Amino acid sequence: MPAEKYIKMKEVSERLNRLAESATLAMARMSRELKAEGYDIIALSLGEPDFDTPDFIKESAKKAIDNNFSHYTPVPGLLELREAICAKFKRDNNLDFTVDQIVCSTGAKQSLANLCLSLLNPGDQVLLPCPFWVSYTEIIKLAEGIPVEIPSTIATDFKVTAEELEAAITPKTKLLMFSSPCNPSGTVYTKDELTSIAKMLEKYPDIYIISDEIYEHINFTDAHFSIGTIPSMKERTITVNGVSKGFAMTGWRVGFMGAPLWIAKACNKVQGQITSATCTIAQKATETAMVAEPKSVTTDMKNTFLKRRDILLEKLNEIPGIKCNIPKGAFYIFPDVSYYFGKNDGEETIENANDLCMYLLNKAHVALVSGDAFGNPECIRISYAASDEKLTEAVKRMKEKLAQLK
Numbered sequence: 082m083p084a085e086k087y088i089k090m091k092e093v094s095e096r097l098n099r100l101a102e103s104a105t106l107a108m109a110r111m112s113r114e115l116k117a118e119g120y121d122i123i124a125l126s127l128g129e130p131d132f133d134t135p136d137f138i139k140e141s142a143k144k145a146i147d148n149n150f151s152h153y154t155p156v157p158g159l160l161e162l163r164e165a166i167c168a169k170f171k172r173d174n175n176l177d178f179t180v181d182q183i184v185c186s187t188g189a190k191q192s193l194a195n196l197c198l199s200l201l202n203p204g205d206q207v208l209l210p211c212p213f214w215v216s217y218t219e220i221i222k223l224a225e226g227i228p229v230e231i232p233s234t235i236a237t238d239f240k241v242t243a244e245e246l247e248a249a250i251t252p253k254t255k256l257l258m259f260s261s262p263c264n265p266s267g268t269v270y271t272k273d274e275l276t277s278i279a280k281m282l283e284k285y286p287d288i289y290i291i292s293d294e295i296y297e298h299i300n301f302t303d304a305h306f307s308i309g310t311i312p313s314m315k316e317r318t319i320t321v322n323g324v325s326k327g328f329a330m331t332g333w334r335v336g337f338m339g340a341p342l343w344i345a346k347a348c349n350k351v352q353g354q355i356t357s358a359t360c361t362i363a364q365k366a367t368e369t370a371m372v373a374e375p376k377s378v379t380t381d382m383k384n385t386f387l388k389r390r391d392i393l394l395e396k397l398n399e400i401p402g403i404k405c406n407i408p409k410g411a412f413y414i415f416p417d418v419s420y421y422f423g424k425n426d427g428e429e430t431i432e433n434a435n436d437l438c439m440y441l442l443n444k445a446h447v448a449l450v451s452g453d454a455f456g457n458p459e460c461i462r463i464s465y466a467a468s469d470e471k472l473t474e475a476v477k478r479m480k481e482k483l484a485q486l487k
């Protein structure tokens with residue numbers, strides 16, 4: 082990805098100089114710029130559903146405006162929204178929370194930042210099974226924590242085991258952070274796998290878990306499992322979720338967490354000094370989304386994603402050297418492309434996944450994200466939150482340009 086990943090700017094703080102720009106947003110920015118210059122870019126870089134927010138949710142927001150929901154709300158969100166979230170956690174995940182344990186934020190991204198700022202002391206370590214979502218490492222670094230990557234490969238469906246996690250634990254380990262379904266691999270950890278991780282963690286009572294379940298409703302196995310339901314993990318797990326993905330509400334900016342009371346209070350304090358509560362109108366829309374029977378809203382979108390996954394997998398598997406796992410959720414494919422490293426099209430040599438992404442952007446006009454920001458530098462991420470036509474055309478262009486690498 083961009084050479085200016087870590088632009089050194091004398092005027093800004095050391096903290097900022099250590100921070101990488103979000104690789105997903107950087108690629109989205111570059112493809113927007115190229116589009117504005119007139120290039121026909123197919124952007125499969127940003128993880129955002131291409132569906133519109135369902136009408137009944139939009140209607141409730143319009144009503145909220147007319148009913149003057151235009152004032153500040155309590156920092157963690159309107160009471161009725163937090164009640165709806167408690168009911169959702171019980172109904173969908175079998176998790177028990179009281180309203181005081183819920184904190185709504187300006188997206189799940191802020192929930193994660195609130196948590197890291199609340200829980201990490203300088204030098205505390207956070208276990209990150211690879212691959213992980215790009216912002217995890219940078220949010221941890223902002224909070225002066227240390228990301229500890231636990232590698233995985235396509236051979237194990239990008240999963241790590243309890244033993245591999247345990248081998249990375251030190252007296253400084255404070256948190257385990259992961260998403261299932263996973264952005265970027267689409268991997269879904271099963272109940273048995275999470276139970277074995279929980280059993281191992283029982284030996285380490287000072288480690289907390291951030292379970293990022295934002296892709297809960299885009300799970301093709303229909304077997305979503307929340308690690309927080311395991312009794313020994315209940316007081317140590319923070320469950321993060323939101324409406325961006327399942328309800329196609331990325332721009333509304335609402336995420337939330339259910340957490341042990343003292344952690345919810347700490348996050349409330351952080352948020353109270355940084356952003357206050359999220360937008361009141363978006364909170365009312367989220368309340369409507371939470372009350373709705375999720376299957377009635379999310380099933381059609383999920384089935385469309387599944388159909389696209391299969392189209393994309395079939396076409397990618399026809400390209401020599403592209404190795405794919407079968408993603409069980411989310412809307413990404415994360416192929417291993419290391420076959421192309423060292424190859425050359427007569428003009429440039431592909432040294433790594435960053436080079437390959439730039440090659441495909443410049444020569445095939447397809448925008449993807451390099452795997453190194455996700456902790457797997459041999460992979461690239463393809464988002465299939467795009468129409469069948471766009472996906473088909475994108476793979477055709479990729480195939481043609483990859484064939485020129487010898």
Ligand code: PMP
Binds near residue numbers: 128187188264293325
């Ligand atoms: N977690 C994961 C795994 C994600 O992919 C995203 C992407 N948006 C987020 C959290 C943050 O979502 P948002 O801030 O839009 O709620």
Ligand code: GLU
Binds near residue numbers: 103128214264
């Ligand atoms: N989470 C999405 C992605 O991975 C949205 C972009 C972002 O916030 O990073 O592409």
